[in-house]
Amino acid sequence: MAVTLADVALRAGVSITTASRVLARSRTVSPGAQAAVERAATELGYAGNGVARALRRQRTDAVGMVVPSIRNPFFTALVDAVERTLQTTGRVLYLCDARDDVEVEARHLRSLVARGVDGIVVSPCADDRSTAAVVEAAAHVPLVQLDRHVPEPVADWVGLDDRVAMDLVVGRLAERGVRSAGFVTASIANSSTRERAAGFADACARFGIRTDPRWTVPAAFTIADGVDAGARFVELGTDRPAAVVCADDLLAIGVTHALVAGGLRIPEDVAVTGLDDLEFARYVTPPLTTVRQPTTRMAEEVLRLLDRAPSTDRTPGVRIALPPALVVRASA
Amino acid sequence: MAVTLADVALRAGVSITTASRVLARSRTVSPGAQAAVERAATELGYAGNGVARALRRQRTDAVGMVVPSIRNPFFTALVDAVERTLQTTGRVLYLCDARDDVEVEARHLRSLVARGVDGIVVSPCADDRSTAAVVEAAAHVPLVQLDRHVPEPVADWVGLDDRVAMDLVVGRLAERGVRSAGFVTASIANSSTRERAAGFADACARFGIRTDPRWTVPAAFTIADGVDAGARFVELGTDRPAAVVCADDLLAIGVTHALVAGGLRIPEDVAVTGLDDLEFARYVTPPLTTVRQPTTRMAEEVLRLLDRAPSTDRTPGVRIALPPALVVRASA
């Protein structure tokens, strides 16, 4: 059996309460008792029981995070930022990977709630199909959405201003004299894909850039799907647009790969843009012109919202859209 | 306040015990009571309290995992594999990122132990400096090391047969007629770096490939450090080796980038090899020749060891080295 507070107290010759007080630093204790308890604890290898502690205190000092896919470097960057920020408050982060599956996502959400985390940060993998689970979780514990969000304003959200992002990208293309552009995105319905598609269309209209339904290629947020999409543009021959705007960097990396394989020069024959600014973006050939997401800033805002006292104005559905920054490299 | 079992029982008109039996499916209950409890539970939105449950049952059905860096795609691939395997047993995985910091690693390990996870999977970021924390955690809960391991045989380990991996890579180079090779690795002391360096040296000796201290470049497991290392080889001019063997794919990607930027042709002027077979490895220019780690197999073995009944022969320090597979692409 694991050693308990009672064991420590017994050995130190004090009451359980006193032992608790020194080990949890909750109140001042006489130097003698202090020393005795500490000594007994180390001698016994006392590790504490966080489960009992959590049950009694009704809090765990842990926050849960659920991301659509841990294989997507953008989300790991986000996780990294959240962890780093969280660490300053002495809490730990439990990360769960939904693996792009709403069922798995729902399971993780329920599990985190049941485990009594003090808060949840989630990027719901799919719009409406994620809604029920997010609403359910939000009913039990403070929850804020990061990057993606479900349609209804059931919980706060922090993410990128996708409209501005698309504006920056398309504006850059216009500046280069591009007059026609295609769009590659993930076909799954979620807030990111929707906003970016709409933003792309608007921006093209504004800058007088021609678009065409045949140039809108649905995929998933993976390099492999980007390769497939890129191949489609190669097949198009001279009917292809002067640029391909991608909804994220993974797709752009794949598209780039396929276009180059198809013998096209980037950006001379086709310009390519991404979105995220992954670390890899600068190491592909040619280096990717993209838009950077302010992940650190996002993490800070998310935790600020999460820690908002429940008493203060809990207007649910606060939306914080952070501004992106254009990163010009060689691809466009 | 959250709704408890008592609330459900009250509303269903049964005892707490009966409600518990229905909700935990622990014993058969009369159909009437069964229905009443289930109805009351949904009406009240009962979510259960995993903390109380865990305290009483002395288990959490959760396993913790600590990786050196979530920014390294190899570890996320590993996490993915472990999660996928774990899911089949109905348990959840809590992932912690040590961010290459032994202090953070130790904190996470302690936190997981205190939180009563049923098991821990850890890839210790640094050899000896990780030992104390790993030993401490292993003393409290079943623990197995994955990929990296601390020097002492304090806990089981599952990983790659690094010697064989280096043999495959160097053998491939020899096959191509390479007669001299440099080595780029992370300078931090851990089992992976040590084994791979030794394996490289041995294999070169066996295949009659010349090495040189000046060609051994220490770095960290990042693309950026690979770029720096690659630049060093460019500076070497004609003194450079005919091949650069990298201890992982991130380094190889960076080295490739720098060599190309330096005007060298790969593999004609310099061959480059990696290790891991990240998804990204096939999309760099030129596609990377590397060695694949059997992540799925690793995950299975890790969980098998973790779930070994404590009663059975607990010979600590079982080491399972899985065989790698050479993946030949254009870079070597």
Add this chain to the structure above:
DNA sequence: GTGAAAGCGCTAACAC
């Protein structure tokens, strides 16, 4: 088949 009661290990009143 059902319920009363004990208790997992800890913290927080509340006395002293």
Add this chain to the structure above:
DNA sequence: GTGTTAGCGCTTTCAC
């Protein structure tokens, strides 16, 4: 400053 007492919400004997 210290200890006694009463739970946190649940599962599990043990009677009925």
